[in-house]
Amino acid sequence: MRKIITVVVLFIAFFQSTTVVAQDLLKSTDLSMLKVDYLSDSDIAKIKTQLQTNNVTIEQAEPMALSKGMSATEFAKLKERLAMPATPSAVVKKDKNDSDSEDSATDKEDAFGRKQEKIVNTKVKDSLNALVFGSELFDTPTLNFEPNLKLATPMNYILGPGDELQVSVYGVQEFNASIPVSIEGKVTIQYVGQIAVSGMTIEAATQKIRAAIAGVYSTVRSGQSQVSVNLTRIRTIRVTLIGSKQPGNYSISSLATVYNALFLGGGPGKNGSYRNIELIRNNKVFTKVDIYDFLVNGDQSSNVGLKDNDVIRIPAYNQRVTVEGQVKRPGIFEMKTGETFEDLLSFASGFNEFAYTASVNVLQKTDREFKVRDIKASEYGTYKPLSGDVFRVTKILNRFENRIKIDGAVFRPDTYSFYEGMRISDLVLKADGLKEDAYTNRARIIRLQSDLTTEIVNVNLAKALSGDLEADVALKKEDVVTVYSILDFVDEFKITIDGEIKKPGIYDYYENLTLNDLLVEAGGLTGSASKRVEIARMIQSETIDDSNPNKAELFNIEITATNNEQAKNFALRPFDVVNIRKMAVYEKPEMVTVSGAVHYAGKYVLAGKKDRVYDVIQRAGGLTSVANVEGVRIKRPIQAKQIEDLENVNLNLGKKDSIQNKLEKKLKEDLKYATIPVDWKSIVKNPKSNTNVTLFPGDEIEVVPFNEGVKVTGNVLLTSEIPYDPSKGFRYYLNAAGGIDAKGWKKKAYIIYPNGKADVAGSFLFIRSYPRVVPGSQIIVPEKPEVKKMTAGEWVGIGSVISSLALLILTAFK
Template sequence: MNKLIVFLFFWIFFISTPAIGQDLLKSNDLRSLHVDQLSDDQIAQIQSELKANNMSIDQAETIALSKGMPKSEFAKLRGRLAATKTAASTAGNAGNVVDRKITSVSEASQNSSNPMIFGSELFNNPALSFAPNDKIATPLNYILGPGDELQISLYGVQEFNSNAAVSVEGKISLPFVGQISVSGITIEAATQKIKNSMSKVYSTLASGQSKLSVSLGNIRTIRITIIGSKLPGNYSISSLSTVYNALYIAGGPSENGSYRNIELIRGNKVIKHIDIYRFLVGGDQSDNLGLKDNDVIRIPVYKNRVTIEGEVKRPGIFEIKEGETFADLISFASGFSEVAYTATVNVVSKTEKEFKVQDISSKDFSLYKPKSGDIFKVSKILNRFENRITIEGAVFRPNQFSFVNGMRISDLVNKADGLREDAYLKRAMLVRQKDDLSTEVVEVNLANAMAGDASANIELKKEDVLTIYSSLDFKENYNVSIEGEIKRAGVYPYFENLTLNDLIIQAGGLTGAASKKVEIARMIKSEDLDNTNPRKIELLNIEIDALNNEQAQNIELLPYDIVTIRRVAVFEQPEMVNVIGEVIYPGKYVLENKDERIADVIKRAGGLSPQANILGVKIRRPVKGDQIEDLSRVDLNLGKGDTIQKKLTDKVIQLRYTTIPVDWEMILKDEKHYSNVLLVPGDEIKVTAFDEGVKVSGNVLLNSEIPYRKGKSFKYYINSVGGIDNKGWKRKSYIIYPNGKADVTSSFLFFKSYPEVQPGSQIVVPAKPETKKMTTGEIVGIASVLTSLAGVVIAILTIK
């Protein structure tokens, strides 16, 4: 850190050799700095030194201001350093300085201090700076000196305003009044002295018609010396600064510095011994005295340090003064933790030759005086109880209770507020810990114990665990089931005297489709095996009133009964199909029976309209969820992650309707034709209007619609749109007819057969599949393999 300060202020003040810079640094006076006079090379050198010493501009500011550098000049320096950094970043300079937000000098030395030393955190905490407050009213006991500036204001009948600086001779000079000596006296005394002098010139001041106000303007800078800190040296600081402020600027005591015997030296005499522990432990700032010019703060080396570890609230390294005891050390460590073993504390001490271990009992805490190097270890209390007893199970308050000698089972039960109604009285279990820490079980007749039988009412011991059983624990949880035409079919708990009516009401009542037929399947229980009767259950068939949940024949149910409410033979809700397009009466139609076909419904819709395309009748049928699930499970054995398998799966998931082509001409000739499809609920019958055009789409030069011309071939319509483009696959082209049926181009040997074209059709030309061309490397590889293979064949033939 000292090296950093040397480099920083060398470049700020000099365009000279390092020797000249170091000589000037000894003065520690930066008040005459002019940043504008520094060259760009000097600014770049400062930047480099900041980076080399891992120091931020904020940290440098704290040091520079303490040496008297004006804030305005440091602001200029900060701006020039920032500009240098930006320029270096643009040029790709690897030597950039990374500014860290460090608000105190001590943070730079934080890594070098031991955080376990009690008090070190005071100087490593950026939230604490002890900076003097320059905004407060001037203290009446403030001692004036050279460098202070007074603001003098006379107001009333006569007025006068002036700023008067205290000269090096300790005087101020006022117009028409003359020089007044104020150095070495308080501002309160100086005010009275100035008033007396000004009263001779301003008569209304003496009579009280005018008033005088004297306040402190600019505060002078004093110079102090700090010895034994992390950053020892001379510092120029505000005259309002205190001891703690100076210690903080200097980084606090060094690694071996004392926190409890810091000396404030004034006039070559020690006027105060400063103990930082008074502030840390009790918040006492009585040692935080104000500083004067040429004060010296000396931090001597510590005399006694001890370590405390384990179960204290603030373990660490503490400095002990002469006469202090272990009890004082505990108070410094903020006391024992909640689980500390306080009967004795173990301490490891040093002798002249070796270590030794001592045990300090609690009665000696205030007597034992720690020695330097002692290590105190506070352990945890044992994880066991000295008077615990436990009761569990069928009592009103199962818990752990305190054990007393002579306690018996009935006493423990009464502590738990007695037995519950379901308590099993014939037996209880007592688990007891023996002297060797193994356990044993003691049987207890609970009824006799509670009746006062001395042999059953066993005397208890600590750590006994008494378990009271519940009679409900021995009962099996039975259930019954109800299925069929019931609103909430399922399994229900069985209770004694549960009837059929109870179960029907619990399950939400019968549905409208319930029949009078009810079947009850009942488990057969028998001690003997009857080979002549293979039945495992008994079936009870009864009749009920399907319109009433309360049955006259209210059968009592048994555990595991399964009740099935049958459905009436005929109970079909009306289901519909939809007819759209060119029919006389489009709309929704109810299916009259299960055998209704498309011809029957179109007749009910008034038949086809005159504008209907007789070739354009089709059915759109919704795909059921289970059908989609079955299709999605189809495995083409194409391998995991194959794109064809994935595309198929995606199409199946998107599939919601299937199209069924209908040949209406054949149905008109014969209603028994296979095109007269049997309808299912949800079908949509669509009759398209007659369209004379033929659409051509896909990989053709122009997607268009060509007017239908009877007798013209498939190729005619493709040629009419300009033919197939370079990606078109002509031999795989296909046609979609108005009724949804499709036909493809077929070929035999060198002959191609194109499908017939009908009005309203759509011709589609698909794209050719993409083929991956072989790279040059692949061709060379294949050629190399073939060459090697040819060589092997030639060698074999040569051998023969």
């Protein structure tokens, strides 16, 4: 009794531990006792929820589970269960004699309501037979030969325990029930009784059930009601696989076939046959299955249906051979007795497009050693491969048996077929003849000799094409004929034109090219072109004339500047340089801008070569009443040449010095113009004053409106604008802005006047003087430069040096 209690407690503890582990897969420390087959659908759902909550995929959880003791087989089962879609439970009426295993089985249901127990098998990649032809058939999940439940029930389907029938009476009387076939092979229909149907076809069972119901329902007997019998649940049967990669007993659908069972078993094992698989029924070989019939011809005649207790035996193969090289499907193939190399070639899908098909090399094994044999094409239908043969199909040679080539000055340069007796005139004719520029005095043949060295054969094409048999040499295969062009021997001459022309540049020279031709080709003369044209021509001589210092001959000619067609059409020569001169006076009107407090602001043309500030402001109506007479300035754009000059100046600051780089960057990016201050009062008194500067095109004269404030910025406590007080000086405005902050450099404070001029504070004999302040000025206090303070270590070092020097001096004077 005590032993029984111990066993019961252990059994309960086992299931409880399995449930707990299942509900806490990630947190559990020991998964060695987890059995996936004992997990319910709710346990699987909890594991899914747990993985989703922790954002962990089943692939990421695999190393964690294996490290906690879970076997690879159990994890594969768990992965399969998690991948199955959740299905709502269906209420199915079952016979009280149905087994508990069937009650707990997971069913799958098609669109028509027919159900089948879910068949699950963990697939293992076939690495042992990877090269064997046919092994890939059992590694493809989509090709599992699973029976289709949506098809009509076969009329010869044999009923047995586990099947379920839908029996319906419709018409005047109605009855509907799902009735399972019991273990005794009977169905129990209400008011009708038990009817034995096991071993009967669905058609025969339908007739028997209809007759039994007719005995109870009078309307069925009279034809007023009809009876239908449908198979709604298909039973599972057990078959045994021997010699497969995963041998064992399998529960599969009663509609399953041999191929479906082979797929579940993973196909033949390491040494299993693919061509002599035996289906054993009632202890006798019912049929033999050759998978190659399906793979090569698509023939499934041997894919017969299975019955309960069938045995599928996969014996060891008799002979296998290997095919390598240039076939469409290389690999290892199983051969039957009597099959030839032609059959093997069909298994390999034949030669590919690069195969050498005249013969095949085969490596054979004897009782003691290897031997090599060549099989000619005539023996393909008679040679019978031996076990262990290795057939090697090589590539064709990378050479041509009848190639000949012609290129150069022919209409169709290409590669052509060669035939014995072909001459060079025949090849030229194949290439549609010579071009007009062909050089007929000589053609070249590069010929490959018998020792694979090359030689050159020269041909007079003119004689060869005129019928001279001696000149019309015979060709050989692999000859390369080159026909030269006379254009290959002509120099490529150029001519240059520059100056007042729309498209200056270098142009090709042609015979009889004239100045008029070149002017038109270069787009014609510009409006600023003068009548003067200079043409430079190179001097050519067979001897050196030391008395002539000239490098070129110059021609000065006059043209009609308004006409591209000149009356005197000057003939040009190769490498001439033509320069079209510009008119002596041809300048487009250039403008300056006047803005600010003037009567007529806007753009003004510089009428004179030396227009000054005063002149242009007077043209703009003079200053307005609100103008600041001390706020007249000129903004002059910085020219690209100024930046270039700065880049070319060496400030001796070293390569890539930051000071010069910052200065160049400031001119290019920050400062778009330079400011020129103007003393308007001096100009009014004396227009010839040096501050009355000459204007350049693009200048902008800016007259600032009068402003009574003085702006204080920089390193002050409060940036502000202080009202102007004529009785106050520079320091007053600094103090009015709150004074200098901690970083301010007071002695370097400066002022910018309204006209752009600047002034800085100075000192003489310890007396500091500050610049005067006018309305509209801006006072700026810069920041002190950072000074690196000496560290304590540096002070100690200096003290040590001074001590050493003092000691040396004392020693020297002793």
